[in-house]
Amino acid sequence: xxxEKRLAALEPLFHPADAVINWARSRSLWPMFFGLSCCFVExxxxxxxxxxxxxxxxxxxxxxxxxxxxxxVSGTVxxxxxxxxxxxxxxxxxxxWVISMGSCSNTGGMYDVYSVVQGVNQILxxxxxxxxxxxxxxxxxxxxxxxxxxxxxQEAPTRRIFHLGGGSQGTETPVLVDGQTKSRDPRGPGMxxxxxxxxxxxxxxxxxxxxxxxxxxxxxxxTLGEREKSLAESxxxxxxxAVKARPATSDMLTLDVxxxxxxxxxxxxxxxxxxxxxxxxxxxxxxxSARRERPAYPDFSLVYHLLxxxxxxxxxxxxxxxxxxxxxxxxxxxxxxxxxxEREAYDMFGVRFEGHPNLSRILMPSDWEGHPLRKxxxxxxxxxxxxxxxxxxxxxxxxxxxxxxxxxxEELVLNVGPHHVSxxxxxxxxxxxxxxxxxxxKMEIGYHHxxxxxxxxxxxWHQFIPYTDRVDYLAGAANNLPYVMSVxxxxxxxxxxxxxxxxxxxxxxxxLSNHLVFVGTFAHDLGAMTPxxxxxxxxxxxxxxxxxxxxxxxxxxxxxxxxxxxxLPAGWKEKVDEFxxxxxxxxxxxxxxxxxxxxxxxxxxxVGRISLADAKEWGVSGPxxxxxxxxxxxxxxxxxxxxxxxxxxxxxxxxxxCFDRYMVRVAEMRQSIDIIRQAxxxxxxxxxxxxxxxxxxxxRADMLKxxxxxxxxxxxxxxxxxxxxxxxxxxxxxxxxxQGYYTVxxxxxxxxxxxxxxxxxPNVQVLPMMAEGWSISxxxxxxxxxxxxxxxxxR
Amino acid sequence: MEPILRSELLTPWEPGIFSLVLFAAVVLVLVGFxxxxxxxxxxxxxxxxxLRPYESGIIPTGSARLRYPVxxxxxxxxxxxxxxEGAYIFSWAVACERIGWAGWMQxxxxxxxxxxxxxxxxxxxxxxxxxxxx
Numbered sequence: 001x002x003x004e005k006r007l008a009a010l011e012p013l014f015h016p017a018d019a020v021i022n023w024a025r026s027r028s029l030w031p032m033f034f035g036l037s038c039c040f041v042e043x044x045x046x047x048x049x050x051x052x053x054x055x056x057x058x059x060x061x062x063x064x065x066x067x068x069x070x071x072x073v074s075g076t077v078x079x080x081x082x083x084x085x086x087x088x089x090x091x092x093x094x095x096x097w098v099i100s101m102g103s104c105s106n107t108g109g110m111y112d113v114y115s116v117v118q119g120v121n122q123i124l125x126x127x128x129x130x131x132x133x134x135x136x137x138x139x140x141x142x143x144x145x146x147x148x149x150x151x152x153x154q155e156a157p158t159r160r161i162f163h164l165g166g167g168s169q170g171t172e173t174p175v176l177v178d179g180q181t182k183s184r185d186p187r188g189p190g191m192x193x194x195x196x197x198x199x200x201x202x203x204x205x206x207x208x209x210x211x212x213x214x215x216x217x218x219x220x221x222x223t224l225g226e227r228e229k230s231l232a233e234s235x236x237x238x239x240x241x242a243v244k245a246r247p248a249t250s251d252m253l254t255l256d257v258x259x260x261x262x263x264x265x266x267x268x269x270x271x272x273x274x275x276x277x278x279x280x281x282x283x284x285x286x287x288x289s290a291r292r293e294r295p296a297y298p299d300f301s302l303v304y305h306l307l308x309x310x311x312x313x314x315x316x317x318x319x320x321x322x323x324x325x326x327x328x329x330x331x332x333x334x335x336x337x338x339x340x341x342e343r344e345a346y347d348m349f350g351v352r353f354e355g356h357p358n359l360s361r362i363l364m365p366s367d368w369e370g371h372p373l374r375k376x377x378x379x380x381x382x383x384x385x386x387x388x389x390x391x392x393x394x395x396x397x398x399x400x401x402x403x404x405x406x407x408x409x410e411e412l413v414l415n416v417g418p419h420h421v422s423x424x425x426x427x428x429x430x431x432x433x434x435x436x437x438x439x440x441x442k443m444e445i446g447y448h449h450x451x452x453x454x455x456x457x458x459x460x461w462h463q464f465i466p467y468t469d470r471v472d473y474l475a476g477a478a479n480n481l482p483y484v485m486s487v488x489x490x491x492x493x494x495x496x497x498x499x500x501x502x503x504x505x506x507x508x509x510x511x512l513s514n515h516l517v518f519v520g521t522f523a524h525d526l527g528a529m530t531p532x533x534x535x536x537x538x539x540x541x542x543x544x545x546x547x548x549x550x551x552x553x554x555x556x557x558x559x560x561x562x563x564x565x566x567x568l569p570a571g572w573k574e575k576v577d578e579f580x581x582x583x584x585x586x587x588x589x590x591x592x593x594x595x596x597x598x599x600x601x602x603x604x605x606x607v608g609r610i611s612l613a614d615a616k617e618w619g620v621s622g623p624x625x626x627x628x629x630x631x632x633x634x635x636x637x638x639x640x641x642x643x644x645x646x647x648x649x650x651x652x653x654x655x656x657x658c659f660d661r662y663m664v665r666v667a668e669m670r671q672s673i674d675i676i677r678q679a680x681x682x683x684x685x686x687x688x689x690x691x692x693x694x695x696x697x698x699x700r701a702d703m704l705k706x707x708x709x710x711x712x713x714x715x716x717x718x719x720x721x722x723x724x725x726x727x728x729x730x731x732x733x734x735x736x737x738x739q740g741y742y743t744v745x746x747x748x749x750x751x752x753x754x755x756x757x758x759x760x761x762p763n764v765q766v767l768p769m770m771a772e773g774w775s776i777s778x779x780x781x782x783x784x785x786x787x788x789x790x791x792x793x794x795r
Numbered sequence: 796m797e798p799i800l801r802s803e804l805l806t807p808w809e810p811g812i813f814s815l816v817l818f819a820a821v822v823l824v825l826v827g828f829x830x831x832x833x834x835x836x837x838x839x840x841x842x843x844x845x846l847r848p849y850e851s852g853i854i855p856t857g858s859a860r861l862r863y864p865v866x867x868x869x870x871x872x873x874x875x876x877x878x879x880e881g882a883y884i885f886s887w888a889v890a891c892e893r894i895g896w897a898g899w900m901q902x903x904x905x906x907x908x909x910x911x912x913x914x915x916x917x918x919x920x921x922x923x924x925x926x927x928x929x
Contacts, residue, residue, distance in 0.1 A: 428853065
């Protein structure tokens, strides 16, 4: 009691001590960048010169929890990564603070989907929330200053430091519990008495859609070329009734194939047919169980998309599968790239592939129950039990020994990622190391699975556009293009020339922005810090233009079905012209720093080589394929959006090594500048969205003027336009390669199946081939040179 | 500051070992104090996750206590050999004038042999380690 009194007498001394300690702590925060997704790009931008977080005393961003006291959770917290988030938090020394950055981390945001934790505050205590999707870099600065104020104003660390009991420091807010301290109700709190979807009075599902009352024309039909027709004939001669060509198709030759003939057919198409389909472009499944004309469909459709390089053409194979556990033969012996695709089909749909070397889950955690893309699996996280701290502590990623079962003698099994500064996102490499040489390399993906395909089945055709931005979060509007084009292809929507030109302009701006991040991070991976700052400086110029035109930075969601959201604003041309004038000199600057740098050359030339034959076989696309020597660019080979009107080259290289992958991208930047120059000079006049308002969101001015537009606006914005029943696949050359959308409509206001063929998935699958035999430091160079992005791999 | 040259101004401190003892004592007390204060003030709240090695957020597999191959040991050995031979050259340099041209010739021969050896191991790839670029 006496000591307590003496302490009370000392109390006045504690206040100034608190003030000094808090001042010191708040001005020297060491943030750990736990970049989960898009938000991290803006978080990283804060480090660079324009925003310069160093001004706030938080200069030292650390990748390791041991050296950090501020955890900035930036991006989507996935159920698969949540145990890692918790562990990193636990591994930080005390006192520590947590900032939750972005809507996903705050509440799950727009990703109310089975694989996402609806707010990191369910597993960690959070001090400051930064709203936004993604928040601007300025918002990060504000979040930091808010935390500083919190430390200054609310913490009393002195008693704690001198072991006197009491006092407060670090994060002391409780972890929130669903139903008690937080509500995951998508309608907001206070609605607990009413069931979320459906009551006794209204049914949970709405089987009768009002879309049926609307008339729409037939889906768009193409006439096949002579080559496709003769191919179809020769196939039906050879395979008889087992292979039937569909009489009508919206995009490419479509064949219905019996299950037992599919393998011989694929083998024939790959190596014997007059048109050689050398690439397995995509392999996916459609769960047909929720079709409204159920008897017309099998239980599952297995869909193969094949691509021929010369002549440039595609073919689609549809294989009906039956039963609750459908099975078919694996085609991994024809295309090695089928390995991951088949694993994905197994994981998402429960389709078994006989003869597959390792048929196991690939995107979902190993202990996941059910197959998420089946129609019977819940789509929303809020329809499932909340993910709690207990779950995060109990469910662990599989041990590395599961992936590398027989490491060599005296070999070290090392996890690189999912949280690693050089993995460029949540990707886990498991390497077996003999000294520093990689003898085996395995990968685990799925830490960034945002269920975009499942979301595509519930959001209306227009509502899905923002989700496409986030599939490759560095490519922004370029992502919208394959999606809107697939819908336009299916419904036969014509896009005005001006809109096409605006689309090209923005796509190329984003190509530059993406390649700038590549150049900066690639150099950074090889130990050069300076280029990052240079590249981000010019990237800000591009984002300023994007912001002027669209109002957004990373995710403009700017393209619309039938055009773009609005016309170009006043003053756009001056801005773009200024950039086009300045930028080529800046590229010379980067080249002086990187291309001629002997250290970079020593680290990159000849490292991580992949041959052209392998690249074709494994479905590699984009600059990585061109670095192997193939002049293949969809903008030239399947011209879209008016690319045939532009004069540009396809840069290639021959070596297929890290340096070539870098060189191709640098050369592509120069070509993009050319395309932008031509687009601005020849920007046609006219509308920026089609005037056929059946499927599109009409212009606001028209909507306010005439009743037709008003009705279409109302219907298309609320329940979504009725897109005719059918399917279409459209692929575009986005900065990282070929991104395709396979859109299947059942004649409703939203897609029946939304398949995203991403460039990252096959590009990354070959990474072990590039890296095995090289040293662990080369692995980092190879990762940097492949330029993948996680939401694009895991979707 | 001017050094104090007039020793009578300073108290004689005999025996001289006293100053050493005092110095050692001050050092010990200071070091002890610093260690104590950092241990006492530094907060410790261990938990199993915190004590575990950090491996990108994953629980590590297997042991890290392995016999680590040192592929550059050859380079280290070569350095040692050439370094020792460098010592001969230094000793010759000291006696260079006294042993005259004959010594110079001998030493030139010695260095030439050394250079040949260096070229040989260079050619043989003895100075390279890490994965080969094809």
